[in-house]
Amino acid sequence: MQKSLHLDPNKCTGCLQCEMACAWENYRSFTVAKSRIKVFTFHREGRFVPYTCTQCDEAWCMTACPVDAIRLDPETGAKIVLEPTCVGCKVCTIACPFGTINYVAQTGKVQKCDLCGGAPACAKACPTGAITYVDSDWTGFGKMRQWAGKTDTNPATV
Amino acid sequence: MAWTKNVLRVNLETGSCTTEPLNLAWAQDYLGQRGLATKYLVSEIDPKVDPFSPKNKLIFVTGPLTGTMAATGGRYSVVTKGPLTGAIACSNSGGYFGAELKFAGWDMVIFEGASPKPVYLLIQDGKAELVDAAHLWGKTVWETEEMLKRFHQDPQIRVAAIGRAGENRVLYAGIVNDLHRAAGRSGVGAVMGSKNLKAVAVRGTRTDAYTMADPEAFMRATEAGKQVLAANGVTGQGLPTYGTQVLMNVINELGALPTRNHRDIQFEGAQAISGEAMHTKRPTDGKANLVTNGACFGCTIACGRISRMDPSHFSIQDKPQYQGASGGVEYEAAWALGAANGVSDLETLTYANFLCNEDGFDPISFGATVGAAMELYELGLLTKEQVGFELPFGSTEAMVKLAELTARGEGFGKEIGLGSKRLCAKYGRPELSMTVKGQEFPAYDGRGLQGMGLAYATSNRGACHLRGYMVSPEVLGIPVKMEPQATEGKPAMLKAFQDLTAVVDSSGLCLFTTFAWGLSDIQPQIQAACEGDWSEERLLLVGERIWNLEREFNLAAGLTGKDDTLPPRLLKEPAKTGPQKGAVSKLPQMLPEYYRVRGWTPEGVPTAETRTRLGV
Ligand code: SF4
Ligand code: SF4
Numbered sequence: 001m002q003k004s005l006h007l008d009p010n011k012c013t014g015c016l017q018c019e020m021a022c023a024w025e026n027y028r029s030f031t032v033a034k035s036r037i038k039v040f041t042f043h044r045e046g047r048f049v050p051y052t053c054t055q056c057d058e059a060w061c062m063t064a065c066p067v068d069a070i071r072l073d074p075e076t077g078a079k080i081v082l083e084p085t086c087v088g089c090k091v092c093t094i095a096c097p098f099g100t101i102n103y104v105a106q107t108g109k110v111q112k113c114d115l116c117g118g119a120p121a122c123a124k125a126c127p128t129g130a131i132t133y134v135d136s137d138w139t140g141f142g143k144m145r146q147w148a149g150k151t152d153t154n155p156a157t158v
Numbered sequence: 159m160a161w162t163k164n165v166l167r168v169n170l171e172t173g174s175c176t177t178e179p180l181n182l183a184w185a186q187d188y189l190g191q192r193g194l195a196t197k198y199l200v201s202e203i204d205p206k207v208d209p210f211s212p213k214n215k216l217i218f219v220t221g222p223l224t225g226t227m228a229a230t231g232g233r234y235s236v237v238t239k240g241p242l243t244g245a246i247a248c249s250n251s252g253g254y255f256g257a258e259l260k261f262a263g264w265d266m267v268i269f270e271g272a273s274p275k276p277v278y279l280l281i282q283d284g285k286a287e288l289v290d291a292a293h294l295w296g297k298t299v300w301e302t303e304e305m306l307k308r309f310h311q312d313p314q315i316r317v318a319a320i321g322r323a324g325e326n327r328v329l330y331a332g333i334v335n336d337l338h339r340a341a342g343r344s345g346v347g348a349v350m351g352s353k354n355l356k357a358v359a360v361r362g363t364r365t366d367a368y369t370m371a372d373p374e375a376f377m378r379a380t381e382a383g384k385q386v387l388a389a390n391g392v393t394g395q396g397l398p399t400y401g402t403q404v405l406m407n408v409i410n411e412l413g414a415l416p417t418r419n420h421r422d423i424q425f426e427g428a429q430a431i432s433g434e435a436m437h438t439k440r441p442t443d444g445k446a447n448l449v450t451n452g453a454c455f456g457c458t459i460a461c462g463r464i465s466r467m468d469p470s471h472f473s474i475q476d477k478p479q480y481q482g483a484s485g486g487v488e489y490e491a492a493w494a495l496g497a498a499n500g501v502s503d504l505e506t507l508t509y510a511n512f513l514c515n516e517d518g519f520d521p522i523s524f525g526a527t528v529g530a531a532m533e534l535y536e537l538g539l540l541t542k543e544q545v546g547f548e549l550p551f552g553s554t555e556a557m558v559k560l561a562e563l564t565a566r567g568e569g570f571g572k573e574i575g576l577g578s579k580r581l582c583a584k585y586g587r588p589e590l591s592m593t594v595k596g597q598e599f600p601a602y603d604g605r606g607l608q609g610m611g612l613a614y615a616t617s618n619r620g621a622c623h624l625r626g627y628m629v630s631p632e633v634l635g636i637p638v639k640m641e642p643q644a645t646e647g648k649p650a651m652l653k654a655f656q657d658l659t660a661v662v663d664s665s666g667l668c669l670f671t672t673f674a675w676g677l678s679d680i681q682p683q684i685q686a687a688c689e690g691d692w693s694e695e696r697l698l699l700v701g702e703r704i705w706n707l708e709r710e711f712n713l714a715a716g717l718t719g720k721d722d723t724l725p726p727r728l729l730k731e732p733a734k735t736g737p738q739k740g741a742v743s744k745l746p747q748m749l750p751e752y753y754r755v756r757g758w759t760p761e762g763v764p765t766a767e768t769r770t771r772l773g774v
Contacts, residue, residue, distance in 0.1 A: 013398075013460035015453035016254070020227045028373065029365035030226050031261045033314070043337060044482030046449030046464040106365070125227070127384060127458035 002077045002136040005113075005120055007050045011130035014041055014048035021125035025116055034104075036113045037122050037131075050131055052122075053100040053113040055079055061112065064095035077136065078115040086110055160222035160687040161185055162263050162367045166286055168279060170353050171212065171271030175279075175286040180265050186690055187773065189697075191221035192248050193664035193704040195237035195266060199246075200707060202268075205714035209241040209345075210327065210352040212272035218259065218318070218358060219267075221666025222688050225260030225455075226370070228380045229387055230668035232257045232455025240344040241352075242329045242523065242577055243596040243620040245712045249332065249346045250624070250663055251318075252454030253339030258316040261362025273354035278306070278319075281360040291356040295325065298516045299334040300479075306359045319357035320347045321517030326567035327351055328575035330523035330598075338462075338485025338515040339454060344597060344619050347518050376686035383671075383679050384458050390674035392634070397461040397670065398451050402489035403433030405601075405629075412633060412642065413736025414606025415493065416599065418500045418551045419529040420592050420725075423603050423733040427502025431492050435504055442468045447504055449483045459670060463488060465508050473509040473558045480512055487511045487521075490623070493601030494525025495561075499532055500551035510561040517565035523577055526598035528560050530578035530590055531570075539585045545570045589726050595620035595717065604724055604743045605733045607632045609640065609648040611743040615722045616652070616752060618708040624669060626655040636673060642737075645744050649752035657701030664704060703772045706756075706764050710774055719762025722749060 019035035027034050037052035059079045062070040069085035070092060072078075081101075086109040092101050093110060101112040113120075115133075123133040134141070163180045181198075188194040195217040207213045216238045223231040234256030240247025259267070262283050269279075276291040294302050303317040318335035324347035331347030332340045341347075370376040387393040396404040409415045410428035417425040429435060436448040445466065453460035465486025467474055474480040487495065487507050491514070495507040514521040534540040535549040542548055546569050549556045563571025573581055578598055582591035592599050597620025604611025609628030617625040630636040631651055640648065658677060662669050665684055677694050685692045712721075723729075728743045753760060757768035764774070 013451060013453035013457075013462075015457050015460060016455055017227060017458065020456065023365070024227065027365045028369075030257075031363060031365050031367075032257075033261065033361075033363035034365055043484065046452075046466065046483030048450075048452065127229075127388065128460075 003118070003133050004055070004136040004139055005052065005115070005123060006132045006134045006139050006142075007052070008130050008132075008142070009047060009049040011128045012039060012048040012050050013128055014039055015127065017125040017127060018050060018122035018131055021121040025121040026111070036100075036111055051100070053079070054098070055113075055115070060095040060097060061092035061101045064091045066091060073114070073117070076115045076118045079112065080114040081110055081112060083107070083109050159689055160226070160368055160370060161190065162260060162265050164264050166264050166267045166281070168267060168269050168286070168288065169271050170269055170273040170277070170288070170355060173273070173288050175288065187700065188704060189222065189661065189664040189684075189700050190265065191219050191224070191233065191235050191664045191666060192237065192250070193660060193700060193707075195219035195235060196246060196248065196704060196707055196711070198266070198268065199237050199239070200711050203239065205239070205711050206716065207239060209239045209244065209349055212353070214239050214349060216269040216346070216349050216353060216355070217266060220256050220260045220265055221664055223683065224666030225257035225368075226380070226666070226687065227377070227456060228667060228683050228687070229384045229458040230454065230456060230671050231666050232457065233666050233668055234259060235663065236333055236341040236346040238346055238349045239715070240346065240619065241327070241348050242345040244715055245595055245620060245717060246618055246708045247344035247346055247349075248619060248663070249341035249343050250669075251333070251335055251339050251341040252457070252668060253336030254455045255316045255318045255335035255339070255360065256666070257455045258360045258362045261364060261367065262360050263362065263364050263367035267358070269353060269355060272352065276354050276356050278357040278359060279355070280310070281358070283362060283364050294356045296322065298322065299518050300337060300516050302357055303337060306357065310359070312361060315359050315361050317357055317359050319518070320350050321519070321565055322567075323517045323519035323565035323575070324348055324351035326565065326575065328519050328564060328567070329577045329580070330520040332518050332520050334515055334518045340515065340518070340520075342520045343522065343622065370687050371689050372686045376683070379682040379686045383675065383683055386679055387458055387671060387674050392673040393459045393670065394674075397459050397673070400433030400436075401451065401461045401463045403436060403463070403487065403492055405489045406432035406492060407434065408633065409602060412606060413733060413738040414603045414642065415497055415601065416592070416603040417497045419498065419526075419533040419590065420599070420603065420727050421533070422735065423606055423738060424736045425497040425500070425502075427500070428497065430502045431496040431504050431507055436463065436465065436486065440468050442470055447508060448486060454668065457668060459668070461488070461670060467508050468505050471505040471509065473506060480509065484512055485515050490600045491521035491525070494522045494598075495557065496525075497601070498525045498529035499557060501554055501557050502552070503554045506554040506557055510557055513561045513565065519565055522600050523598040524561070524564060524574065526592055527574050527578040527581060528557060530582055530592065531574060532556070533590055534582065534585050534587065537587070539587060592725055592727070593621055594724060595721050597621045602629055603733070604728045604745070605741045606738040607642050608645055608744055608748070609652055611724055611728060611745055612648060612652055612748045612752060613655075615724050615745055615749065618705065618712060625659060626652045627659070627669070628652055628655065630655070630673070634673070637676065643741060645748050649748050650755045652752065653755050656705050657698050660701040660704040661697050664700070699772070703774055706768065706772050706774045709764065713763060719753070722762055
């Protein structure tokens with residue numbers, strides 16, 4: 001079964017544990033500037049929104065890469081960057097409509113979410129359940145359940 | 159190493175920014191943050207210095223666990239000699255700023271001297287420079303942050319700034335970071351203003367600035383800590399749901415909620431300004447005051463309140479900038495802006511709180527000072543002509559006006575900006591000031607909770623609930639239940655709390671973890687992060703050393719044991735209602751015992767033996 005990261009902004013508190021977990025996984029550092037998942041604060045709306053790569057099937061970044069450095073991980077469905085192949089031309093960062101693949105000056109390569117090979121560190125670190133790693137075919141399950149709970153099975157007759 | 163080992167020294171006089179290595183021997187003795195910066199300050203300034211003199215210094219400091227995955231590992235402190243008290247001032251803040259400073263590679267920034275013109279400090283990793291802030295002077299904290307991000311074209315910059323309160327030297331001006339998190343108390347923002355320093359803007363992207371001593375053990379220890387927080391009723395449910403406001407009804411029912419400048423000890427309007435009320439839909443617009451809860455950096459508790467006001471409230475009708483969501487009231491603020499003045503309109507409190515964040519002043523000292531002014535007004539010692547408007551207890555209009563005037567230093571706001579000690583002295587009734595060492599009480603009455611009375615009287619930064627939170631044993635039964643009116647065992651318990659708190663404040667962690675965590679939960683996290691031996695015994699010794707160092711500074715600054723006291727109202731006027739009816743503070747019974755367990759003389763001075771034992 002393929003799994004996807006499921007992000008629920010309503011549960012997010014903006015604690016950045018996910019960002020630290022991501023940076024730790026890839027850099028052994030807590031510096032959130034290196035995280036591939038970003039949590040945005042919309043202060044005036046009182047909303048925190050975690051955001052990262054959705055692993056498009058027909059991924060713009062993958063299609064755009066001139067040296068074929070972005071490949072499909074058949075296990076997880078993730079589009080992953082092959083660092084030794086990447087030439088740092090940044091075409092993928094232009095191609096991606098969502099901004100979730102970015103250049104890293106420190107390495108001269110690009111980076112994006114790779115689902116940590118099937119055990120995403122952000123989902124494990126999130127204390128609120130705002131990030132979960134669920135069956136790709138059922139990312140709507142939670143919302144369906146919520147609406148199902150609102151169904152009035154015994155409508156009062158008027 | 160969990161320390162970056164780098165100190166940034168900024169000479170505001172000459173404009174130079176220099177790097178020096180952290181004194182690692184001191185780090186072993188004082189851990190970090192509060193303790194370590196105090197050691198630097200005490201070693202570098204004359205304790206008798208005028209807090210507003212360029213000779214005073216201002217230190218921003220992180221802890222070894224700041225910027226780590228330890229739950230709540232995002233705190234920083236600001237340490238200086240405080241203008242409100244003339245004592246050591248150390249204010250702690252959360253948000254994201256502290257971690258960013260660490261990511262940029264700094265344990266500490268020491269500001270010395272005063273700048274001839276307004277400046278801000280820009281830190282981008284290892285690069286630091288002072289930049290002209292003429293265009294920012296006179297702006298609010300909120301405007302300043304927005305302008306800095308726009309000017310530097312970097313929305314990821316974190317900003318700590320003073321508002322107009324700090325510029326105008328409101329004696330309890332704070333430093334606000336990330337829009338609504340504050341190093342709020344004791345006037346650290348006024349010192350910053352006196353140095354012509356408007357803001358510190360920082361962006362940190364280094365991955366090599368510090369490491370954990372034992373990374374695997376650190377991840378294990380912090381994960382275990384998070385599970386304890388999640389499973390605990392206070393940190394896992396109470397605080398996320400109600401914030402610290404979970405206490406409002408509890409403390410009121412217990413008869414320990416100071417009301418109308420401590421004339422009363424219960425507030426009839428408590429329910430209306432409580433955490434529960436923040437969740438209740440307003441009749442006016444059908445929405446609740448509370449929008450959501452929010453966390454500081456790395457925090458798995460998330461006590462923060464994000465509120466949205468009723469847009470039709472009289473205070474903000476034509477002011478769109480206050481109609482969006484922002485930092486809502488926590489318990490101390492709700493008390494100070496509400497019960498302390500008899501104001502029971504949650505929307506008024508929220509507005510005043512927004513202004514405290516926007517212009518950088520401490521809602522506790524501000525609200526308590528307004529309460530004192532209202533009492534002076536009701537006694538006829540202040541008149542409508544002097545104030546400019548009516549100032550009776552309970553007036554929402556007066557609260558709104560004073561919140562607007564104080565930071566700007568306009569009208570009667572200028573006098574409110576002096577704090578209650580100076581205000582009450584000016585109008586001939588110094589005893590009506592509800593302060594210790596010049597700093598206003600927070601939201602617990604020292605008659606209702608005897609241990610809190612002792613904690614206030616002995617706190618090194620003036621009246622404060624964050625130096626030894628005796629509410630834990632006296633109300634919540636943590637770690638053991640102590641009766642509110644009992645005195646026995648409280649001096650020793652308070653000492654233990656004060657020392658433990660000094661450790662937590664020096665580590666980078668939030669004190670609120672201690673509702674769930676004991677030292678045995680904290681110790682493995684510090685041990686795994688920091689080189690050296692950090693046994694529980696050693697940590698408590700570090701805490702005790704910090705407490706005594708602060709005390710020695712205060713004594714050298716001219717304070718004495720006589721300042722370890724409470725206003726006559728608490729010592730003589732019995733509580734009027736509720737379960738603690740008839741109670742006065744039994745401070746005289748507890749203080750000698752406290753000095754004894756501290757290893758101090760009957761005059762409150764550390765004995766030679768204590769000094770040697772702690773190496774202070
Ligand atoms: S860890 Fe979860 S709650 Fe915290 S910021 Fe990330 S998504 Fe939000
Ligand atoms: S408990 Fe509250 S104050 Fe402490 S770090 Fe968490 S959100 Fe911030």
